[in-house]
Amino acid sequence: MAALNRRRESQDDEDYWMKSTVNKNKSKFNIFDDDVTVETAEDLAKSKKLLSQFDEEDVDTVNWDDTPVSKSITSSAISGVTARVSFTPPSQEPSFPVVQYSKSQEKLQTLSSSTSAVSIEDAISGYKSTNSSSRNQEEEIQYLKRALRKAKELKFSPEETIKKMVLGEPYSLEIFRYKEEKLQLLDKAIQVHDGNAITAVVLFLKQTIKPSLFNLELQRRPVAVNHYLSYLRAHYDFKELGDVLGMLNRTEEAAILKYKQAVGTSDVRGKMAALKGCLKAHFLPDPDLTHEANLVEQHASLLERQWPIEDADSKAEAQGSPVFKQHPRKVSILNMPLITTLYYCCFYHGRDAENLLTSPVAIKKQHQLSDKQYIWTALSARSRLRHWTGIEELLTAKGWFGSTKNVSVIGFDKVCEILHKTSAPEEILSKYLRMIDGSEKRFNLARKYKCHEVVVETLVSLRDRAELQAYASKLPPGSQGVKMAQDALRSSTIKWKT
Known part of the structure; x- marks a missing residue:
């Protein structure tokens, strides 16, 4: 009965609401x-x-x-x-x-490619506060909010987002708000081996998470580190690049980076200061960079030497110094390599005392040049100056009991090569050709440099009559070489080869 009464009451209520x-x-x-x-x-x-x-x-x-x-x-x-x-x-x-x-359904593309540090909600709230008086702008704000809400409801997974990035389709990174989702996004980008996607996600992480957390997660992913470093190099962000290399404990790369920055300074004084700062901050503290630290220190010392030399020589040239009139300077000595600086000082200041900055000997000692480097450079400079006495001094050494002898650490064949390049007279060239050990080598070089007397002497020492006759027939009639060859052929004291 109670159930029947309830059904009747419900029917009465329905009739009441559906009628009058x-x-x-x-x-x-x-x-x-x-x-x-x-x-x-x-x-x-x-x-x-x-x-x-x-x-x-x-x-x-x-x-x-x-x-x-x-x-x-x-x-x-x-x-x-x-x-x-x-x-x-x-x-x-x-x-x-x-x-x-x-x-009509809004499109998600309104949120595509957004990697800005400012979220869409922040942009909307700021936009609303400055333009609240305009009805159209208020409607646009509401539209953006709905679009954002719809994008969040779609809940794109990291896999789908990376796929859109690789295919070049519109995507949004703004919807990933939690750390775990962002790291999954980076891991998925690394799995597909797409450099652009990896770089984009790394930059998104840098803008949206704490620096300490960003550095920690970046160190755990070497592939992401390499792409991020390449991005920084391509965009010349050397400050951030140096900080990241230091954070990764890649001290050698950080030191070389700072050295390149110091060398790129155009002002000489600024470059010297930058090199000293780089040496003190990056090279000297690292025991593994001892050799490189020595080179950087020598570079700074070379600049300190070049600066006063250039200043003094430019003034002397302006005042009409004879040596600069006879051999004008073509370029400044500033920022030149060490061997070029040595050649310059050998050419213009070859006789200067060792206590002067321009002394070639002082340069050799301070920068630890070898004897071969020094002799080759000094010989080239003096040969160009046609200073034959100076060449003899370079190639003369003291022997036992005060005697002297001719010695060349680079070999007399190299000496003759330098003399030939500078068009030395035949008698000077022949003098040092005769000092070459080995008859065959001496004969070949003498014939190459057309020192006929040395050729004839070498053939006589080899007792090669047929070769001597053939060579004499090619010489100009009446030349000194022909006379020497004829005298040797008529000599009865020489035992020729059969």
């Missing part, structure tokens, strides 16, 4: 129909009873983001979108119009 309200108002509309159109809603709103109801009741109208708006905006907004309007019965709480937004 509409008939009393003599209206053709059913206010509980869910398919009321916009036109139907407007006609319904024009009825006097409903208008009075809206006037009497305190209606709270909300915007798309649940913020209250004015009635004028609400009424105009209703006319621009498809609406569904429903009212509660008079016996229940006061009715409120409910508008459901059904605009």
Whole structure:
């Protein structure tokens, strides 16, 4: 009986709500129909009873983001979108119009390729605060918020996002807000071996997580480190590059980077200061860079020597010094290599005392040049100056009991090569050709340099009569070489080879 009574009461309530309200108002509309159109809603709103109801009741109208708006905006907004309007019965709480937004689906591309440190929510809030007076701008803000909400609801996985990055499709990194998701994104980029994707994700991580955490996670992924370092080099961000190399304990690369930066300084004084600072900060503290530290120190010392030499010689040249008139300088000595500096000083200051900056001997000792380097450079300079006495001094050494002898650490064949390149006279060239050990080598070089007397002497020492006759037939008649060859051929003391 109780169940029957409840069914009757429910049927009575249903009959009550589905009957006379509409008939009393003599209206053709059913206010509980869910398919009321916009036109139907407007006609319904024009009825006097409903208008009075809206006037009497305190209606709270909300915007798309649940913020209250004015009635004028609400009424105009209703006319621009498809609406569904429903009212509660008079016996229940006061009715409120409910508008459901059904605009065409927004595209996710509005959020594509966003790697900015500022989130979209921050940009929207800042934009709203400065342009709240404009209705169009307010609508655009709401559109962006809905688009962001829709993008978050899609919940793109790291795999899908990396795939879009590789294929060149629109993507968004802004939707990944948690550290675990961002690290998964980086790991997936490394798995597909796409350098652009790896670099983009690394930059996104740098902008959105703490530096300490970024450095820690980067060290765990060598592939990401290499791509990030390549990016920094390509964009000439040497400060960040040096910091990352130091953080990774790659001290040698960091030191070489700082050295390159110091060498790139155009001003000589600034370069000297930069080299000294680089030496002190990066090379000297590292025991593994002892050899490199010595080279950097020598570079700085060379610049300290070149600066006053260039200053003094430029003034002497301007004042008309004879040596600079006879052999004008072609370029400045500043920033020249060590061997070029030695050649310059041998050429213009070959006789200077060892206590002067211009002394070639002082340069040799300070920069630890070998005897071969020094002799070759000094010989080239003196040969160009045609200073034959100076060449003899270079190639003379003291022997036992005060005697002297000719010695060449580079070999007399190299001496003759240098003399030939500088067009030395035949008698000077022949003098040092005779000092070459080995008859065959001496014969070949003498014939190459056309020192006929040395050729004839060598053939006589080899007792090669046939070769001597053939060679003499090619010489100019009446030359000294021909006379020497004829005298040797007529000599009865020479035992020729059969």
